[in-house]
Structures are given as C-alpha cells and as structure tokens.
Amino acid sequence: MKLNKIGILILLIITISGKSYTQDSTQNRLKPLLIASSATYVTSLVLLDQLWYSDFERKGFHFFNDNREWKQVDKVGHFYSAFHISNASYKLLRWAYMDEDKSIFWGSIASVIALTPIEIFDGFSSEYGASYGDLIANTAGGLFFYGQQKTWGEIRVHPKYSFSQSPYAELRPETLGKNLSEELLKDYNAQTFWLSFDLSKFNAKLPKWLNIAMGYGANxxxxxxxDSNKSAGFNPQRQFYIGLDLDLNEYKTRSKALNTLIYFVNMVKIPGPTLELRNGKFYFHSFYY
Structure with a gap:
C-alpha cells in the first residue's frame, strides 16, 4: 500500500537560494529549518529503504499501471497527502520570513520532492513499480494548493479525511490492516476523502464556521x-457524499500550540448530516463519519 509509505514519509526538503530571503534576519529561522528538514528527509529515505524495501528483490526501473485499482481511492489519498505537505511547507516558510510568492512556489513543489522518491523506490522493486497515477495525483495535490493560494491568497477548499471502521479488514488483514492503526492507512473501504468548501470566504454573510463538504469513497x-472482488462474491462500488462540515481554523487562540493542534484536527472531516449516493440511490445519514 503506497499510502502507508506516504504515512512513513511526511517529510520536507526545500532547496532555496540565498537570494530568496526578504531580509537578513530571516536567516536566523530559514537556515536551521533547511538543515533540519534536509537531515530528516535524507535519514527517513534511508530508513524507508531499509524497513520497507529490503525484503524485496531489486530490478531495473519499471512502471506498473495501478490506475484501475481500489476504485482510485488510493489516488485521492495521494492528492490529499500532497496538498497538506505543500500547505504545511508554505506555513513553515512563511514562519521563516520567506516572502509570499516564493513560499507559495516552494511550498507547492515540496510535496513532489517529498513523495517522488517513493515512486523511484517502487520502480526499482520487484514487488511494486512506479505509478503514473500516483505521480499525477501527487502533482495535482501541490497544484491544488498553489492555485488557491495564488488566486485567493488563502485556502477556501480544504481536502479532508474521515474514517469509519469496516468489516473487510478482518477478511484480508495482511492487505487491509491487522489493527486499527494499519486500517487507518490501508483499508480503502473505511476511508472517505472530502473537499470542504469554506462558504463564508465566498459569501461574507454566511457563518464563518459553516462548510459544505463533498466526499468520495468506495466499498x-x-x-x-x-474482477477479483466479483469472483470472490463481492460487489465493489463507488460512494459519493455531500454533507455539513465545520472550519475549525476560524477559531484562533493565544496559544500557538493549540492553534497548531486545531490546524491538524481541521484536516479531518467533522461528523454530521450527510447525503450519500450509491448505485444510483440516495441514502441519508444523520451522523456520518
């Protein structure tokens, strides 16, 4: 599961020229940030190579087309991860006093820099193979951040994640997860990915906390x-959702630690009333997560 490997590698490396600084004092934060993130990045690549790929035979670099697998839920997961790596990188660079345009640019490509090595490792592994679909999804996530930040100067549409434990993991735990922590990353039946629209950013008369979210999943x-699922008696199907959500980022406190916690919590869709479309039929959930 490549999404599991992404979970291991939520890391950043950003190579920036000295001319990118807006003032001399920025070096007090920027240089340590670059050194720390680069060291963490390289170390993590080495660990990932040893922990994940050491049991598989190495072969010549090759691609594997997995675009039809898992109803593309894994690809949406790549998009989600790339967006948030870009957004977090942008915030770190702004914290280091880099100017707005350069922070947006380098933040946007940080996700590609961070996630592309996974595809390179896969490409040399006999068990896997580099995926065009994953590379496209990674790039799309960074571009989704870039487009919003350049167009509006803020994020108005937030990619989010929700999880509801499914009964399928116990049927194939080696693939879908042996425990809850693994299922969070591996069981695509249990995952839903959302685009949460911050309505007040489009219409100031609406409540700041109110969002409408559109979701996608499969089961x-x-x-x-x-074909393999149908041969085993299963009926794989896509699921589409629309429901209410909250934008927790509207609530700021004096505590930087608490604001950071709110930022991470806001990456998750808040449970609420939801309308589901599945197999051409609508289902209403008063409390969906």
Whole structure:
C-alpha cells in the first residue's frame, strides 16, 4: 500500500537560494529549518529503504499501471497527502520570513520532492513499480494548493479525511490492516476523502464556521481490482457524499500550540448530516463519519 509509505514519509526538503530571503534576519529561522528538514528527509529515505524495501528483490526501473485499482481511492489519498505537505511547507516558510510568492512556489513543489522518491523506490522493486497515477495525483495535490493560494491568497477548499471502521479488514488483514492503526492507512473501504468548501470566504454573510463538504469513497473491496472482488462474491462500488462540515481554523487562540493542534484536527472531516449516493440511490445519514 503506497499510502502507508506516504504515512512513513511526511517529510520536507526545500532547496532555496540565498537570494530568496526578504531580509537578513530571516536567516536566523530559514537556515536551521533547511538543515533540519534536509537531515530528516535524507535519514527517513534511508530508513524507508531499509524497513520497507529490503525484503524485496531489486530490478531495473519499471512502471506498473495501478490506475484501475481500489476504485482510485488510493489516488485521492495521494492528492490529499500532497496538498497538506505543500500547505504545511508554505506555513513553515512563511514562519521563516520567506516572502509570499516564493513560499507559495516552494511550498507547492515540496510535496513532489517529498513523495517522488517513493515512486523511484517502487520502480526499482520487484514487488511494486512506479505509478503514473500516483505521480499525477501527487502533482495535482501541490497544484491544488498553489492555485488557491495564488488566486485567493488563502485556502477556501480544504481536502479532508474521515474514517469509519469496516468489516473487510478482518477478511484480508495482511492487505487491509491487522489493527486499527494499519486500517487507518490501508483499508480503502473505511476511508472517505472530502473537499470542504469554506462558504463564508465566498459569501461574507454566511457563518464563518459553516462548510459544505463533498466526499468520495468506495466499498465492498478486499482485492485491488474489480474482477477479483466479483469472483470472490463481492460487489465493489463507488460512494459519493455531500454533507455539513465545520472550519475549525476560524477559531484562533493565544496559544500557538493549540492553534497548531486545531490546524491538524481541521484536516479531518467533522461528523454530521450527510447525503450519500450509491448505485444510483440516495441514502441519508444523520451522523456520518
């Protein structure tokens, strides 16, 4: 599961020229940030290579087309991860006093820099293979951040994640997860990814906390492809959602630690009333997560 490897590698490395600084004092924060993130990045790549790929035979670099697997939920996961790596990188660079335009640019490509090595490792592994779809999804996540920040100067549409434990993991735990922590990353039946629209940013008359979220997920899968699932008696299907959400970032406190916690919590969709479309039929959930 490549999304599991992304969970191991939420790391940043950003190579920036000295001319990018807006003032001399910025070096007090920027240089330590670059050194620390670069060292963490390189160390993590070495650990990832040893922990994940050491059991598999190495072969010549090759691609593997997995675009039809898991109803593309894994690709949406790549998009989600890339967006948030870019957004977090941008915030770190602004914290280090880099100017706005350069922070947006380097933040946007940070996700590509961070996630591309996973595809390179996969490409040399006999077990996997580099994925065009993953590379496209990674790039799209960074571009989604870049487009919003350049157009509006802020994020108005937030990619979010929610999880509801499914009964499928116990049927194939080696693939879908042996415990809750693994299922959070591996069980695509249990994951829903959302785009949460901050309505007040489009219409100031609406409550600042109110969002409308559109979600996507899939269900009834224990194998990656539809044919294998159907042969085993399962009926893989896509699920589409629309529901209410909250924008917790509207609530600021005097505590930087608490504000950081709110930022991370806001990456998750708040449970609430939701309308689901599945197999051409609508289902209403008073409390969906």
């Amino acid at each position: 009834d899968m224990i194998f990656a492809n539809d």
